[in-house]
Amino acid sequence: MDFSILGIYNKWWQGGISIDALERELIGKYEASTFKRVYENFFDYEENGLYVLRGPRQIGKSTLLKYTIFDLLKRENRRAIFYLPLDTIKDYIELRDTLLNYLKFASNEKKRYIFIDEISMVKDWQRAIKELRDNTVLKDDFIVLTGSSAWDIKRSSEKLPGRKGSVKSNILLFPLTFSEYFRTTMHEVPTFSIDEILSFDESKRFELDLLSPDIEQSFYRYLESGGIPSVIECVNNGDVLDSLLDSGWDTMIGDIEKEGLTRSKLIGILEYLAQKLSQRFSWTSAASEVEIDTKTFQNYVNTLGYNYVAMTIKAVDKNSLLPLEKKQKKVYFYDNFVLKNIERKFGIVQKKSAIVESVVAQNLAFKFSDWLEEGLSNLQNVGYWYSSNGKEIDFIVNGVPIEVKYQNVINRSDITTIKRTFGKGIILSKKTLDLSGDVKIIPVHIFLSMI
Numbered sequence: 001m002d003f004s005i006l007g008i009y010n011k012w013w014q015g016g017i018s019i020d021a022l023e024r025e026l027i028g029k030y031e032a033s034t035f036k037r038v039y040e041n042f043f044d045y046e047e048n049g050l051y052v053l054r055g056p057r058q059i060g061k062s063t064l065l066k067y068t069i070f071d072l073l074k075r076e077n078r079r080a081i082f083y084l085p086l087d088t089i090k091d092y093i094e095l096r097d098t099l100l101n102y103l104k105f106a107s108n109e110k111k112r113y114i115f116i117d118e119i120s121m122v123k124d125w126q127r128a129i130k131e132l133r134d135n136t137v138l139k140d141d142f143i144v145l146t147g148s149s150a151w152d153i154k155r156s157s158e159k160l161p162g163r164k165g166s167v168k169s170n171i172l173l174f175p176l177t178f179s180e181y182f183r184t185t186m187h188e189v190p191t192f193s194i195d196e197i198l199s200f201d202e203s204k205r206f207e208l209d210l211l212s213p214d215i216e217q218s219f220y221r222y223l224e225s226g227g228i229p230s231v232i233e234c235v236n237n238g239d240v241l242d243s244l245l246d247s248g249w250d251t252m253i254g255d256i257e258k259e260g261l262t263r264s265k266l267i268g269i270l271e272y273l274a275q276k277l278s279q280r281f282s283w284t285s286a287a288s289e290v291e292i293d294t295k296t297f298q299n300y301v302n303t304l305g306y307n308y309v310a311m312t313i314k315a316v317d318k319n320s321l322l323p324l325e326k327k328q329k330k331v332y333f334y335d336n337f338v339l340k341n342i343e344r345k346f347g348i349v350q351k352k353s354a355i356v357e358s359v360v361a362q363n364l365a366f367k368f369s370d371w372l373e374e375g376l377s378n379l380q381n382v383g384y385w386y387s388s389n390g391k392e393i394d395f396i397v398n399g400v401p402i403e404v405k406y407q408n409v410i411n412r413s414d415i416t417t418i419k420r421t422f423g424k425g426i427i428l429s430k431k432t433l434d435l436s437g438d439v440k441i442i443p444v445h446i447f448l449s450m451i
Contacts, residue, residue, distance in 0.1 A: 003101055003105070005088070006082075006084070006098070006102070009083050009084065009085060009088075010081070010082060010083055011025060012073055012078040012081065013078055013079060019073065019074065022070065022073055023070060026066040026067075026069060026070045026073075027063075027066055027067055027070050030063055030066070030067065033229075033233050034233060034236050034237065035184065035185075035229060035232045035233045035236055036184065036229075037060055037063075037176065037180075037184060037229045038184065039060075039063065039064050039067040039068070042064060042068070042171060043068060043142070043144065043171075045072065045075075045113070045142060047142070048111075048139065048140045048141060048142060049142060049143070049169060050129075050133070050143045050145070050169055051143065051144045051145065051169050051170075051171050052145050052146075052147070052169055052170055052171065052373075053065075053144055053145065053146040053147075053171045053172075053173060054146070054147055054148070054170070054171070054172055054173070054308075054373060055148070055172055055173035055174055055308060056148060056174070056175075056307075056308035056309065056334055056335070057148050057248070057251045057252065057255065057308075058228055058230060058244075058247075058248055058251070058337075059173050059174065059175060059228060059229075060173060060228075060229050060230075061117075061146045061148075061173055062117060062146075063229070064173065065083065065115045065117060065144065065146065068115070068144070069081055069083060069113075069115060072113050076113065077109060079105065079106045079108075079109060080106060080109040080110075080111065080112050080113055081112075081113045081115075082102050082106070082112060082113070082114045082115065083115045083117070084098065084099075084114070084115070084116050084117070085117045085118065086116060086117060086118045086119055086120075086121040086122050086125075087118065087121055089121075089122050090122075091122060091123065091124075092122055092123065092124045092125050092126075092127045092128040093128070095122055095125060095128040096127075096128035096131060096132065099114070099128065099132055099138070100132070100136070102114075103132075103136055103137060103138065107137075111140060111141055111142065112137075112138075112141040112142070113141070113142045114138075114141055114142065114143045114144070115143075115144045115146075116143070116144070116145050116146070117146050118146060118147060118148070119145040119146065119147050120147040120148070120149050129143075129145075148255060148307060148308065149255070149259075149306055149307055170373045172372050172373060174227070174308075174334070174366045174372075175226060175227025175228050175334065175335045175337075175362065175366070176227035176229070176232075177227065177362070177363045177366050177367060177448070177451075178218075178219060178222050178227075178359070178363055178445070178448040178449060179191065179363075179448060179449050179450065179451060180227075181218070181222050181227060181232070182215065182218050182222075182449050185218060187214060187215075187218070189211060189215070189449045189450060190450065191450055191451065192450050192451070193451075194368075194397060194398060194400050194402075194426070194451070195400075197426065197440060197442070197447070197450065197451075198400065198424060198425075198426070198440060200435045200440060201435055201436070202435050202436050204435055205433055205435055208433060208442075208446050209433065211446065211449075212433075212443065212445070212446055215445045215446055215449045216443070216445050218445075218449075219444070219445035219448070219449075221235070221236075222359070223336070223355060223356070223359065225336075226335040226336035226337045227335055227362070228335055228337050230244060231244060231337055241340065244337075245337075245340060245341050245344060248337060248338075248341060249341045249345070252307075252309055252338075252341075253266065253267075255307050256300075256303055256304065256307060256309075259303050259306075259307075261299075261300060261303060265290075265292060265296070265300060266300060267345075268290050268291075268292075269290055269297065269300045269301065269304075270304075270342060271342070271345075271346050271348070272286060272289060272290050273301075273310060273331050273333075274339070274342045274346065274348045274350075275348060276331065277331075277332065277333075277339075277350060277354050277358060278330065278332070278353075278354045278357045278358065278394075279330065280315075280328040280329065280330050280384075280386065280392070281328055281329065281330075282328045282329070283297055283298050283301075283329070301331060301377070302375075302377045304376075304377075305375045305376040305377025305378075306374075306375040306376075306377060307375070308334055308375060308376055309333065309334055309338065309376075310331050310332070310333050310334065310338075310376060311331065311332050311333075311334060311361065311362075311365055311376035311377075311379060312329050312330075312331050312376065312377050312378070312379065313329065313330040313331070313332065313361060313365075313379065313382065313383060313384050313395070314327070314329055314379070314383050314384075315327035315328060315329070315383060315384055315385060315386060316383035316384070316385060316396050318385060318421065318422075321383070321396065321399050323383055327386075328386070330361075330384060332357075332358045332361040332362065333358065334362060334376060335362065336355060336358065336359065339355065339358070352406065353404075353406045353407075356404060356406045356444060357394060357404045357406070359448070360394070360395070360402075360404050360428060360444065360448070361395070363448050363451070364382050364395055364397055364402070364451075365379055365382050367451055368381050368382055368397050368398060369381050369382045381397065381398050382395065382396075382397055383395070383396045384396060385401065385421075387421075391417045391421070392417075393417060393418060393421070393422075393425070400422075400424075400425060400426065401418045401421070401422045401425035401426070402425065402426045402428065403417075403418060403425065403426070403427050403428065404428045404444065405427055405428065405429055405430075406428070406429070406430050406444060407429070407430055408430055408431065408432075409432070410427060410429050410432045410434070410441050414427060415427060415437075415439045415441075418439050419438070419439055423438060424438040424439060425438075425439050425440075426439070426440050426441075426442060426447065427439060427440070427441045427442070428442060428443070428444040428447055429441050429442065429443050429444065430443065430444070431443055433446070
């Protein structure tokens with residue numbers, strides 16, 4: 001690559017550009033927004049860490065990079081900071097040579113800070129990183145790699161053992177959970193573990209009652225926007241979402257097509273999953289309805305998971321809590337942004353109760369599931385349960401049953417399955433708050449704000 005081209009992406013190398021001008025260039029849009037996600041303290045600048053930053057498209061990974069770059073520009077020599085978008089690089093050889101040229105350019109720097117965006121766009125990228133990490137001063141530098149495909153990034157980064165430094169190298173960026181969203185709007189609510197919530201008694205209800213009105217209004221706004229910062233900003237300002245929806249749809253479909261899958265089959269599967277939102281189904285029955293074979297259907301859903309688009313919730317054994325791979329699954333999308341797009345494309349309008357359950361699934365997965373760095377197809381610690389006679393509990397989180405009942409009145413029958421099967425648990429209601437029994441009834445907005 002012509003090194004002068006890199007100057008376009010790294011304007012701070014040029015003389016005469018003030019820090020104020022760089023602030024406007026890098027984070028001006030972020031600073032001008034009415035809703036600001038907190039991007040502080042994601043990385044340890046002091047170490048020689050090689051970070052792998054993963055998450056869905058449009059979630060703010062590039063904004064995080066620009067925020068971090070500007071923060072470093074206030075502390076470090078400008079040549080020590082290098083940003084490289086990988087859509088400009090054709091193969092790993094060009095990637096290696098570009099990095100070698102940068103190391104020569106910044107040879108006088110004690111340490112370099114290198115940001116490589118969408119690393120998975122270059123096949124075999126890890127060969128270049130491994131070679132330079134082993135044989136050059138790059139081994140002592142700070143590096144951040146971003147990508148939107150869990151499968152490609154995981155598979156490739158596993159080929160870099162011992163080369164990631166002493167830091168926790170996997171960083172995940174997801175849509176904001178409701179508790180993050182609520183706190184970002186300058187509200188403070190104490191957080192609790194699920195076990196702590198199970199120990200609440202009636203004395204706690206007064207504190208929760210006082211908080212409820214503000215939380216409820218914020219939750220209605222969150223249901224409308226979801227947790228993607230650019231969408232939140234748009235909804236808060238009353239702007240039209242069409243351009244965001246169009247670019248989101250095109251990017252989502254394009255990313256899946258890059259995996260070698262067919263657009264027509266993908267669209268059919270997305271439509272099916274939208275129709276089955278919050279319902280359980282088997283791979284076999286789903287494949288039959290979409291008119292493809294079972295392995296192909298499962299491959300498409302797994303690919304949606306690797307690309308952080310759809311999450312698979314598996315049934316678990318009541319006693320061991322292990323996933324039951326042969327039983328029916330439930331699939332939710334990573335954010336309501338996808339549901340808005342599906343409504344535009346297919347005319348599928350979800351019931352409010354299904355949207356709320358979907359939001360609960362997202363929040364529980366992002367808060368409590370392990371293995372998220374591998375995508376959303378093999379979630380751990382978050383599942384659901386159903387019996388041979390059709391009784392079902394929406395979610396099992398670390399062994400605790402959680403049922404969504406987004407309705408005005410909670411009846412005794414709504415508690416029966418949890419009480420008889422597990423003895424204790426949590427019902428997420430629309431407004432009812434009752435902490436008197438072993439099954440706690442808590443409005444969904446209050447529960448999600450506390451976890």
